[in-house]
Amino acid sequence: MKLQLGERLKTLRRERGITQERLAEALGVSCQSVSRWELAACYPDIELLPAIANYFDITLDSLVGMAEIRSEARRREIFTTALNHERREDWTAAMAVLHDALRLFPNDDGLLSELALVLAKTGDRQDRAEAIRLSEKVLDRSTNEKLRSTVRANLCFLYRDSGQCEKAAALGCTLPHIWECREVLLPDLVPEDERPAVAARSLNIAAQVLRDVTGGRPISFSLGYRMEEGSDTEPLRSCLQQAEML
Helix, strand or coil: CCCCHHHHHHHHHHHCCCCHHHHHHHHCCCHHHHHHHHCCCCCCCHHHHHHHHHHCCCCHHHHHCHHHHHCHHHHHHHHHHHHHHHHCCCHHHHHHHHHHHHHHCCCCHHHHHHHHHHHHHCCCHHHHHHHHHHHHHHHHHCCCHHHHHHHHHHHHHHHHHCCCHHHHHHHHCCCCCHHHCHHHHHHHCCCHHHHHHHHHHHHHHHHHHHHHHHCCCCCCCCCCCCCCCCCCCHHHHHHHHHCCCC
16 A cells, blocks of 8 residues: 555645746755655655645645545455455455555554454464464454454464464353344344344354354254244245255
């Protein structure tokens, strides 16, 4: 991720009708230096940034484009790019995007947790150790409950895969039990006419999870009541049949 400093500098200079030569003279640098900045071939020395901002009578944040850097749209773009690489299992490219983003957002727990997730997938022992370090860092400081829950779940498997089974089990015990998950709660929270469809979605998710746990072996259990065809439970019955649970 590159700072748009060169483009910003060129825009400011042209808006004020200032030549590269005049700007270079005011800053005590060569005209070639200004040209290289504007072409994004290099950045000005950090000690020059306050002088450049003062010359154009703007803040440093405005000069380097901090409003754009901090924008939510920019953050979404970063995550989208990283996720596209992850879908292709291009872990190296995904890590590069996230490392680059963390130079601008060093305290972004979302980026840190996503990087930990990518590192965990490479299969490399050192990457796994770094993923554990980043995950523990996020848990130490983040107050976002949704993020913390995701990180704790991922960290359980990181501990397990690194041979720290006791830590994995201990952390697993801190996770919410099944009766507090949304798949269980939502059917009782929505209007009555929506409950069969919501329950069907929840059970379909449960079937997928159980198949993963059992390695794809058949699943069967009793629902405790009978669902008649044509009744208001038909959507639920149809979902269960598709999931081969009836």
